[in-house]
Structures are given as structure tokens and as C-alpha cells.
Amino acid sequence: MIWDALILGAGAAGMMAAIEAGRRGRRVLVIDHAKAPGEKIRISGGGRCNFTNLGISPERFLSQNPRFAVSALKRFTQWDFIARMDAAGIAWHEKTLGQLFCDGSATQVVQMLVRDMERAGVTLWLDCALGDVRRVGDRFEVDTAQGAQRARSVVVATGGKSIPKMGATGYGYRVAEAFGLPLVETRPALVPLTFADHELAWMRPLAGVALPARVACGRTGFDEAVLFTHRGLSGPAVLQVSSYWREGEAIHVDLLPDREVAAELRAARGKVALRTVLGRWLPERLARHLEEAAGVTGTMAELSGAVLDRVAAGIRNWRLVPVGSEGYRTAEVTLGGVDTAALDGRTMAAKAVPGLYFVGEVVDVTGWLGGYNFQWAWSSGWAAGQDL
Template sequence: MQQTDVLVIGAGAAGLMCAATAGYRGKSVTVVDMGKKPGRKILISGGGRCNFTNENASPDNYLCQNPHFVKSALSRYSAQDFIELVERHGMPYHHKTLGQLFCDNGAQDIVDILMTECEWAGVQVKLRNEVLTVEQTSEGYLVRTTDASYQCTSLVIASGGLTMPKLGATPIGYKIAEQFGLNVLPTTAALVPFTLHDHDKQKFDGLSGISLPTIVTSESGVSFKENILFTHRGMSGPAILQISSFWQAGQPVTINLLPDTSIETLIAQWRDQHSQKSLKNMLCTILPKRFVEILIQHKDISDKAINQISNAEVSYLSQYLHHWQIKPNGTEGYRTAEVTLGGVDTDELSSKTFEAKKAKGLFFIGEVIDVTGWLGGYNFQFAWSSGVACGQAC
């Protein structure tokens, strides 16, 4: 049996951050992970460039049953703190829109930084090492894996959610929580593309790859102004991924297809300058041509000369284009989702240390708990913040 002060289950963003932080405090730390490589989700994130944080990260960017839960960790380890870490390691990065930061070279740089920090802090990282059983002992916890048995004082669960099962995602974190009497909230895929009902799928077949700027609004009134993307299965793009976290089965989403202009104002201008031209030709100057053709083909809007459009038709067109409604059939699920909504109930944990209130020395961090960030680096920032907060306490 191997003795270690801290055992971390999961060599992802939160787990490695926690391990290094605890190691620097002089703790003996071991990380176990069933995968072949550390940081597998980091490596494929952001198209391989890893959107590693967001300069604007604040508690408002997170979904959680207790909206105050994230405040402590985020305030004690901010986006700026992580930026300083990558700069100390000399990692080149660049800014994108909306406060997003990406690696210049690739996501491997972030994994290398985390593994270097772990090495400097004396952390042991054991890969291809699956957890079989966990039990509480008088000294802490006994964890049996396919490789060894570990006796630890502090046990940190950083096993992630259910997203991307092909990368080895499992429900082990939820099972351990339930084993020790902690409440686990229902989970669902979030930051995930929508699938469409057959009639809409057939209708928009041929638009795959077309992207346009929009404002997408959920039934609950949450809005995101970003692009949507038509896919061969349905709809994706940043605005759709964002709104998926706020969508429930059976609800429509409302899409403003012209977020920066009023169709009524445009038609008034067209009446002055292009009165003989067709509505179709004029709409094709502001919307993708194939999309306009499909709307006309399915008689959602009718084509006629600009000077023949009545005021009632202008009102209808305005309602249609600025409040276009589509009812998704569902989502693509955990296979393509970026995060898992729900998880270990935050009411069961200390917001300062992430320790379970019912089990001394047992901690939960990162995606396994009921904290879900927006798209754009927010989930990584919570991984860093929760990892540091726990690493300072475990």
C-alpha cells in the first residue's frame, strides 16, 4: 500500500491545478487517471488551441443552483492570476473576441505548464490507473486502483463530467459522492449543438456550413449575440452552444436574424432607391442567399417587387426575421457537448475549500460539481480557481 497526503482522482485541468498547489504546500500528492495522457479534454478544446480563460470571468457567467457558490474561488484566483502563470512559463497566446484567450501554438502548451508545475511541486502522476473502490478509514481514505492501493488523508475528486465519453468520461465522481451521502443533481449535456425535427432538417438541408450573426434568446429570456451555424444534423455555432445551457426539451428558441439593423428601416430605404427590385434579391444582400431561397421556397416569406409590399407585409416580415422561432428536436448529447450541466450539489460543499460537509477530507472540484460556465474559457477558469482553492486546503 502506498501512503500519500493527498490523492487526486483525475488528471484534467482542475485535478492538476489542485495537485500542484497542494504539492507546493509541502504535501505529498499523487494523481491517478485512467487515461493514457494527462489533460485529454484540454488537448482537444478550442479546436486544439485551448481557450484557457476569459478576462471577463465573473460569477455572472456561471450556472449553479446556488449563484453565490463560485464567488469565493473566482475572487481568490482570477483570470489574471492564470494569465500570469502562463506568462511566467513564456507561453505565447492571443486575444480573441469577448475576452477569450487562446494558445498560439496549441493546447499541449497548457498541459505542459500544468505537468511542469506538478513536477516542480513533487507531484506523482499515475496514468492508465483506474479507480476500483473508495472507502473511508480512521486515517482518511483507502483507494484501490488497477495499479495499487493508496492510503490518503485528503481525497480530491476531479474526475470531470459525462461529456465526450470517447475520451474516457465516466460517472465515477457522482458515484463516490452518492456513496458518501452527498446529493447529486440531474445531469445533462450543455454547450452542445441542437438537432432538428425531420421536417426542419429536410427544409434546411443544403445549408450545412452557412453561418450568420444573430441574437438567440431562450424561453426564459436569456440572450446571446453571436453567430449560428447550420450543420448537417441541425444547428451549432457559439450562440446555439451558449443557449443550449438554458434550453429545455420542447421549448422553442427565438433568433433575431438581423441583430444590427431593422428590416422596416431597410425596406423604407429600398422603396426609395430600389423600388423595382425583388424582395428576394434585396434580402440576399443582407442574408445568405441559400437561406433566403429556402424561406421563399417554403412560403415562409413571399417574393414580390419592393414597391408592391404592403405595410402589413412589412410588419410580418419584421416579426419573422427579428423573432424567427425554431423548436429543436434535442441536442447531440454528451458525445459532442463541451460540459455537463448539474452534478454534485454545491450545498454539500464548502465554497472556500470544496470539502464535503458530510465527509471530512473529501473534496470535489471542477466539472463534477454543479457549476457550468458559459462558452469562452469560463469553464477552464473555474477549473483553475476551484483547483487552487482546494489545493490550498486539502
């Protein structure tokens, strides 16, 4: 049998492409080496799936070509996916910063997608290893654990390298290279940052401390939570900035972005310690560390204005230099991937290889934390599905 389309990967983007192609009457086979479809969907958002964001816009996606994602994101929007959730009767709610989550389990989203594939006549093979992809005449042939499969089109939706314990591999990149498509260097993104031993010596006692802050790298900054860990820094603000950070660069943390710290410290005179004043605004353990790091002793009344200004400057612009990240093991997504210069932004097709498509995380399009990467999966999968 020759299929109209082989979809390699039963994740968010692959299932979306399959649904759209199936609805258009195509004979579609989806193959995944995992034992269940949509595993990243299932574990995302603490098991409730942060399935999109109300604030989807192209500037919140990283790529060597920041305009590449525009077409797909505009043609299948967050509102379109929300409509599908509503039609399926899946209740959802908005959390902070436009993030949308299921009220119940993320498995509802997986079930909706699988049901839509079934209704569209899509065939799904799970626990089936994938091998080489090659051209045979005007068709493609894909080696699988169930034998070679032929199709008019192939959609690579195998994701990136993030969270290898879920089965992530570099398979999609190898397929791209086999057909001569260029790759943008890949690296872990939306990932906790790690620090050298001399930094960890004071960070470890703060493990578990969390607070709202602003974390910046270069001109890009995020106002969200920061979490101290035994390995360094995590929390949404740090995960966000990790996509922009490079080895050797510093990050800058503003622990009190909404306060006039210098003025308030000068006003807080009296026979109290600096840590006591800082403890009104910051977690106690962090307040104590900042006092020790500043080398301050005595009461507020004994501290000069210059000392207080120095303390305030350190709080508002705390410079830290990470040595690395926790890597793909905990990264939520992979930065880089198949170079968008080789793809058609409207269809996700490889320009030089008719019938070959790349969608989702395998492409050099990486969204912010908060539902952006799922929306890219829905939008890019939808776009490919219209062309199969």
C-alpha cells in the first residue's frame, strides 16, 4: 500500500497534521516509537497541559528568521485551538500572563486528538521504531519495525532533544541532514541555569526559596518567579531567559523590581538590622544572605547613605554568571533545529524536496514559556496538513 502521507511522530504537531490531512480525504499513517501518543502533552503543565497562550505573537518566538512563524500562527491561531477545546467539552482556565490550562487532566487533550484522528480515518502505529527515510522514484520509503512503508509525502514531527527520558532523540535532524537540509545549532532551552561551586556554596542554603523578580540577559528580561535550587537557579523567569543566555554571559536579577529600594532603605532608620528591613520585602533566608554578602553589620541608623545605596544597587541589579544549564534532561524545549530558510513558511514543506515536511519542535522556531510552543505545534501541524 502507498500512503498519501506518513507522519513521523505522534506528538502535538504530528497529530495535528494527521487530523487535517485525514479530514481532507488523505490516507494517513502516524508512526511513533513511544507506547502512547502525546506523552509531552500528558506531562505538561503539571499534568494539566498549558495548551496555548492568549498573547501569541511572532516576537515571542526565537528563530534565525523571526518572521517565519507568522503565516502559520496567523492562519491557525490560539482562538482556533480554544474553539476545538470548547467543542470537545474540555474545561479550561487562564492563569498568569495569558497561560491557558485544562481544568482537569492533560490526557483530555490527548484523547481529543486521538479521537479526531480516528474520525478522520487516520491509522496510528505505536511502539514502532523508525529507521531511514529515502526517496524511491517520486515516492518516499521509510524503514519501520513493521516493514518499509511508502508514501507520497512524509511529515517529520519527531520533536527535539528535550526530555530524553520521554524518548526524545535527534532523529528528525538526521532525516533533515540526509536530504541536505541545513540545521541551526541546537541547545537546551527553557531550562534551569547552573553555577560554579563558589556560587553554589551560598545558593544551596537558599534551596527552595522562591520570589517574584526580574531576570534579564542583554536587553531581554522577564518578570516572573525565581527559584533557588541545589544546582543553581530555576523558576519561570530563569527558564525564559535561558533561551537568550549564552556561555560566558551574565544574567542580571532585580529582586525588587517594583520598589524604590534606595529611598526606602534610607527612610528605614532605627535600631534594626538590615536583614530585618529586607525581610519585610524578601524571604528571610535571602534577606540574611544579602546582608552577609554586603558585609554589613550594625543597625540601620549606623549605616551611611553610600552603604545603603550600594546595597540597593546590588538588590536591583544582582549580576550572576551561570556556567551552564541542566541540559536536555530538564529542558522543556530545544532551541534551533531545521533551518527555516530551507522551508516554506506557509506549508512547512522543504523547498528543495517536494513532499517532505517538518513541523513543531524539530524546526528552528522556539516559543516562550507559557503555551507558546504548543501553539507552534498546533499551527505548524495544521499548516502542513492543509498541503498534504
